[in-house]
Amino acid sequence: MSAASLYAADVVALARKDLRLELRARDTLPAMLLFVVSTLVVFHFALPAGTGADAAFGLLWIAIVFTALLGLARAWAPEREGGALDGLVLAPCDRSAIWLGKTLAVLIFLMTAELVAVPAFALFFAPIDLVAVAGVVLASVGICAVGSLLAAMAAASRGREVILPLLFLPLAIPLVVGGVGAGISPEGAAYLSFLGLYDLVFAILAWATFEYVVTE
Amino acid sequence: MTIAAADELDPAILGAGLEKRYGRKRVLRGVSFAVPRGGFLVVTGANGAGKTTLLRLVVGLAAPTHGVLQVAGERGDLGFVGHEPLVYGELTALENLDLFGRLYRVPDRRERSGMLLERFGLWEARSRRVSAYSRGMVQRLALCRALLHDPAVLVLDEPFTALDEDGAGVLDSELAALAGERTIMLSTHDPSRVAALATDRLILA
Numbered sequence: 001m002s003a004a005s006l007y008a009a010d011v012v013a014l015a016r017k018d019l020r021l022e023l024r025a026r027d028t029l030p031a032m033l034l035f036v037v038s039t040l041v042v043f044h045f046a047l048p049a050g051t052g053a054d055a056a057f058g059l060l061w062i063a064i065v066f067t068a069l070l071g072l073a074r075a076w077a078p079e080r081e082g083g084a085l086d087g088l089v090l091a092p093c094d095r096s097a098i099w100l101g102k103t104l105a106v107l108i109f110l111m112t113a114e115l116v117a118v119p120a121f122a123l124f125f126a127p128i129d130l131v132a133v134a135g136v137v138l139a140s141v142g143i144c145a146v147g148s149l150l151a152a153m154a155a156a157s158r159g160r161e162v163i164l165p166l167l168f169l170p171l172a173i174p175l176v177v178g179g180v181g182a183g184i185s186p187e188g189a190a191y192l193s194f195l196g197l198y199d200l201v202f203a204i205l206a207w208a209t210f211e212y213v214v215t216e
Numbered sequence: 217m218t219i220a221a222a223d224e225l226d227p228a229i230l231g232a233g234l235e236k237r238y239g240r241k242r243v244l245r246g247v248s249f250a251v252p253r254g255g256f257l258v259v260t261g262a263n264g265a266g267k268t269t270l271l272r273l274v275v276g277l278a279a280p281t282h283g284v285l286q287v288a289g290e291r292g293d294l295g296f297v298g299h300e301p302l303v304y305g306e307l308t309a310l311e312n313l314d315l316f317g318r319l320y321r322v323p324d325r326r327e328r329s330g331m332l333l334e335r336f337g338l339w340e341a342r343s344r345r346v347s348a349y350s351r352g353m354v355q356r357l358a359l360c361r362a363l364l365h366d367p368a369v370l371v372l373d374e375p376f377t378a379l380d381e382d383g384a385g386v387l388d389s390e391l392a393a394l395a396g397e398r399t400i401m402l403s404t405h406d407p408s409r410v411a412a413l414a415t416d417r418l419i420l421a
Contacts, residue, residue, distance in 0.1 A: 006321075013318050017307070024306045024345070082346075083300030086277055087361065090302075091319035092292030216279040 010093045014101025019108065021078050028074045032067050032113040037120060039063040044124040053126035057183040060121045061176045064114065064136070065143070065169070071109045072147040073164055075102060076155035089214050099148055099210035107144040114140065128183065131192065135182025138195035139175040142202055146171050149206040152213050174198055227288075228253045228369055228399035229274060234283035236269050243269045244280075249418045253288070254396050256413050259403040261420030267403040268299060270420065271373045274401060287369065288399075292320055295367030297375050301358040305347035309338055309357050312346060313364055320365035332360040336386055351378040359387060370394065372402040376409060384409075
């Protein structure tokens with residue numbers, strides 16, 4: 001087996017482990033689904049009639065970012081309980097595979113929530129086109145890539161509930177700008193390019209630095 | 217910490233002037249020791265003397281503030297049992313060993329997992345979630361995980377904790393079989409239990 005195949009197999013095994021844990025414990029995805037749907041419902045009834053699509057897109061992104069934060073806050077909980085992260089860190093596999101497996105798992109949870117949120121948004125507020133959907137997908141990749149790294153950093157600290165939002169929300173602002181821009185701007189493609197570049201840069205940074213986050 | 221190639225280093229584990237601080241608190245001060253290949257070092261000391269910290273330094277989960285620490289071999293050559301079991305509570309014993317066996321590149325990991333689970337009396341409970349295990353069963357599983365890849369260096373932090381007489385007996389036999397062939401570093405409050413196997417003793421004050 002080549003090194004790349006081994007790496008890919010490790011990533012898949014680690015992501016599959018997270019999906020299996022979630023299927024059993026059901027303590028992350030149901031909360032994310034409930035949060036995103038209830039947020040959109042509350043916005044639907046709270047906003048005055050005639051609110052423009054531009055403002056509505058901003059609300060969709062508030063819902064997505066805080067739903068992601070909910071998932072990220074729980075992302076490393078299974079590794080924290082029982083010290084399983086130490087077991088992973090001691091294994092001879094590439095440590096970035098641990099980050100990539102976690103990022104994939106969180107991305108699947110977030111996109112599942114978005115599969116519900118985007119149609120609900122279209123139903124309550126405004127139609128959503130393919131460029132806007134692409135914006136949601138690209139921004140989600142960035143959210144999960146950066147968020148998984150920051151969540152691992154926060155998980156190692158005592159004030160993790162405070163530290164994660166403090167670290168994550170400022171870095172999520174460009175993603176919200178890109179996501180909203182892709183949804184409402186006539187130059188949506190430019191915003192998609194920006195999101196793609198953000199994903200690439202921050203995924204590389206997170207991939208390269210994860211080892212230093214989980215070791216002293 | 218330096219991890220040297222296996223044939224470069226004569227003592228399998230070498231620590232010189234090790235110091236570890238967490239902020240202003242000094243946990244270890246001036247600890248020096250050497251464990252030859254096939255040696256069995258017993259680490260003792262009162263609660264809070266730094267036994268766990270020292271073993272975490274040796275396996276690379278923490279870095280010394282000062283001093284030199286060299287461990288022969290690569291990361292995958294170490295087997296570690298700590299205070300926590302280092303397994304997932306919502307996975308079964310088999311699923312845990314399968315995951316770690318894959319990450320540790322264990323050939324025939326399913327056969328090896330089955331053999332260890334049987335040896336440590338967990339075969340009947342192999343498909344139960346670890347969260348439903350007793351503390352002693354979790355400790356047995358932690359030992360299975362540490363031995364899964366047949367490591368050249370075993371680092372065991374109070375491994376007899378929570379084990380009943382049967383479990384402790386199995387661990388005694390395992391240690392007796394591995395002593396001399398593997399390098400072992402073990403912390404305990406009951407050094408008499410491994411006195412016959414130990415080649416050296418480090419007392420932390």
